[in-house]
Amino acid sequence: MRQLILQIGLCIVFTTFLLTGCKVGSKYVQPELNEPVSFRGAWDADSTALALHTIVWRDFFNDTVLVALIDSGLVNNFDMRLALKNMEIANRNLRINKLGYLPSVEANLGTINKQFRSEDFYASPAAKWYAQKGEEPPQTLSTYQSQHSTGLEFSWEIDIWGKIANQKDALKADWLNTQEARNAVQTKLIADIASGYFNLLKLDAQIEVAKRNVRLNDSTLRMIKLQFEAGEITALALQQTESQRLVAASLVPDLEKAIIIQENALRLLVGEMPANIIRGNNLNNKLVNFNHDFSLGSPLEIIRNRPDIKSAEYDLIKANADANIAQLLRYPQLSLSAVFGVNAMLPKNWFNIPGALLGAVVGELTTPIFKNNKLKNKHEVAKIERDKSELIFQREVMEAVAEVSNTITTVDKQEEQLAFAQQRVTNSQLAVRNASLLFKSGYATYLEVITAQSNALKSELDLVELKQKQLNSFVALYRALGGGWK
Numbered sequence: 241m242r243q244l245i246l247q248i249g250l251c252i253v254f255t256t257f258l259l260t261g262c263k264v265g266s267k268y269v270q271p272e273l274n275e276p277v278s279f280r281g282a283w284d285a286d287s288t289a290l291a292l293h294t295i296v297w298r299d300f301f302n303d304t305v306l307v308a309l310i311d312s313g314l315v316n317n318f319d320m321r322l323a324l325k326n327m328e329i330a331n332r333n334l335r336i337n338k339l340g341y342l343p344s345v346e347a348n349l350g351t352i353n354k355q356f357r358s359e360d361f362y363a364s365p366a367a368k369w370y371a372q373k374g375e376e377p378p379q380t381l382s383t384y385q386s387q388h389s390t391g392l393e394f395s396w397e398i399d400i401w402g403k404i405a406n407q408k409d410a411l412k413a414d415w416l417n418t419q420e421a422r423n424a425v426q427t428k429l430i431a432d433i434a435s436g437y438f439n440l441l442k443l444d445a446q447i448e449v450a451k452r453n454v455r456l457n458d459s460t461l462r463m464i465k466l467q468f469e470a471g472e473i474t475a476l477a478l479q480q481t482e483s484q485r486l487v488a489a490s491l492v493p494d495l496e497k498a499i500i501i502q503e504n505a506l507r508l509l510v511g512e513m514p515a516n517i518i519r520g521n522n523l524n525n526k527l528v529n530f531n532h533d534f535s536l537g538s539p540l541e542i543i544r545n546r547p548d549i550k551s552a553e554y555d556l557i558k559a560n561a562d563a564n565i566a567q568l569l570r571y572p573q574l575s576l577s578a579v580f581g582v583n584a585m586l587p588k589n590w591f592n593i594p595g596a597l598l599g600a601v602v603g604e605l606t607t608p609i610f611k612n613n614k615l616k617n618k619h620e621v622a623k624i625e626r627d628k629s630e631l632i633f634q635r636e637v638m639e640a641v642a643e644v645s646n647t648i649t650t651v652d653k654q655e656e657q658l659a660f661a662q663q664r665v666t667n668s669q670l671a672v673r674n675a676s677l678l679f680k681s682g683y684a685t686y687l688e689v690i691t692a693q694s695n696a697l698k699s700e701l702d703l704v705e706l707k708q709k710q711l712n713s714f715v716a717l718y719r720a721l722g723g724g725w726k
Contacts, residue, residue, distance in 0.1 A: 265406060265564025268557050271630050273637050275539040280645040281652065282536045289535040293545050293723035297430055300718060303527050305520040306437045309510050313433050316511025320429060323422035330415035337404065337411045343396035348581060353387040391581010391598060401568040410561035417554040423547035423725035429509065430724045434715045436506045441523050442708035443499045449700045450491040453693065457485035460676070460689055477686040484690040488697055523707040530714040536648070537721060539641045545722025552629075552636040559622075559629035566622035570615045572607035640720070647717040654710045661703040668696040 301307055314320055464481045467473045504514040521527060543549050582591060583598040608615055675692040678684035718724060 265402070265567055266560065268409070268560045270553070271556075271634065273543065273634060275543065275637060275641060278538060279536055279641065279648060281648040282645075283532050283648075283652075285533065285535040289533055291537045291541070291721075292530075292534040292718060293537060293541065293721035294726075295529065295534075295718075295723060296726060297724045300529050300723070301434065301527065302529055303437070303521050303525070305518065306434060306527070309437060309506065309517070310430055310433050312512065313429050313510040314426065317429055317509060318511060319425050320422070323418070323425045327415070327418040327422055330411070330418040334408070334411045334415050337408045343394050343576075346393045348389065348391050348393060351387070351389045353389075355386075386585050387583060388585070388587050389581060389583040389598065391579060391583075394576075394578040396576045397573070401571050403565055403568050406561045406564040406568070410558045410565070413554040413558035413561065417551050417558070420547040420551040420554065424551065427547060427719050427724040431715050431719045433506065433509050435712050436502060436509060437517075438523070438527070438708050438711045438715075440499065440502050440506065440517065441519060441521070441527075442704050443495055443502060444519065445523050445704040445707075446701055447492060447495040447499070449697065449704065450488055450495060453488040453697045453700075454485065454492070456672070456693060457481070457488055460693065461485055463680070464686060473686060481686060481690055484694060487694075523704060523711070527711055528714045528718075530718075536644070539637075539644075542640055542644060542720075542722050543637060546640055546720075547722075547725060549633075549636050549640055552633040556626070556629040556633045559626040563619070563622040563626045566615075566619040570608060570619065572605055575604045575606075577602045577604070644717070644720045647713060647720050650713045651710070651717055654706065654713055658703075658706050658710055661699070661706050664699045665696075665703050668692070668699040672696045 297310065298307060301310070461478075461481050464473065464478055468475065468478045503517045506517055507514050579598065579600045581598050582593070582596040584592065584596045589596055671692040672689075675684050675689045679686065679689045
């Protein structure tokens with residue numbers, strides 16, 4: 241017994257020494273990204289200005305209805321709930337890996353092993369049978385061997401080269417990746433809900449424009465009918481004026497359909513059944529907290545803040561750990577196992593201590609010698625996969641910088657477009673009034689009247705469309721800079 245305890249102690253000391261040994265493989269180092277100092281097209285901001293991406297999404301949006309919709313979406317949206325489940329799975333896998341440093345212990349609560357033999361057992365008579373029994377072997381089954389045992393079994397794979405440590409790096413990267421995936425789902429969800437809500441407000445504004453133009457066309461049509469009845473104009477004028485009215489009127493049911501579909505889509509995003517949505521504001525209100533006094537930060541900051549970029553980097557960290565694991569599989573592996581318990585041929589002697597005691601300690605050192613070069617090629621494949629992940633990471637950074645630059649340009653140029661569109665609406669509305677006055681005075685034709693009304697309808701619809709696009713561009717810039725998930 242003393243000798244057994246001594247051997248176990250020596251094994252533990254030796255194992256502790258090995259655990260402090262080297263970790264095979266290359267340590268992860270972030271690759272060179274060559275990001276620019278600033279974004280192309282970025283506006284100048286005071287050095288003390290608040291960075292746009294640091295604004296909490298609740299403070300970024302100024303519409304209470306929209307904020308309530310986003311709140312509901314973050315709790316009930318199915319993609320968000322699935323992302324949280326993925327985080328739980330990754331966390332459990334990480335906990336499993338931590339237990340890999342510990343030996344596994346199994347209890348054998350009771351094993352009965354009985355073997356029977358007959359005349360042709362092992363295809364020939366057993367010599368011991370004749371020595372002990374002195375008779376012919378039986379032709380029917382009889383007990384040949386009996387064992388009754390119970391005890392504890394230990395097994396322990398010693399992490400000589402850091403396989404478990406590299407597995408931990410990979411699983412931790414997976415776990416962090418699920419968090420970034422959840423953040424990415426959140427930023428997309430917030431942007432999608434905001435875009436849907438802004439589209440709903442746009443449809444409200446457009447249907448109001450369409451109805452107003454129908455009323456205006458009704459007034460013009462009444463005037464045209466009076467002149468037709470007086471014989472001052474032909475039936476063609478009446479027909480073309482009626483056609484112009486029908487164009488505006490046909491927009492109303494189409495927009496009503498679009499409103500219902502958009503409301504249902506928003507309800508689906510927030511995890512609710514289809515229903516109407518009460519709007520608190522319109523496109524003329526300040527719906528987002530955005531101005532040019534905000535700082536856009538630097539490309540280095542979006543690398544630290546954008547969930548998709550951080551996720552790509554965690555993929556690279558995992559690929560680096562997988563390459564290390566593939567490398568160390570070509571090295572010797574050490575494992576220890578032990579058994580301690582009782583064993584007896586007869587049940588009555590099972591607990592005859594110390595006669596029935598059983599103990600064994602096994603140390604096993606194995607190394608691959610020849611496996612058809614598979615391990616080497618698997619290692620090379622893992623290194624190539626790591627290189628691919630690095631290229632994907634670098635591509636994500638480059639695309640993100642370009643996306644921010646494109647969105648900055650969109651915000652600036654749409655502001656210019658919005659100013660021109662507003663002037664166009666003002667001019668078209670003035671043209672409608674003048675055309676109506678001139679028509680009543682006989683200085684303009686009915687064609688000039690309906691043309692002015694058609695231009696006014698289109699210019700007002702275009703203005704509403706641009707207002708919605710500008711709001712979406714603010715949200716897109718906020719998201720592109722890495723905001724919306726904190």
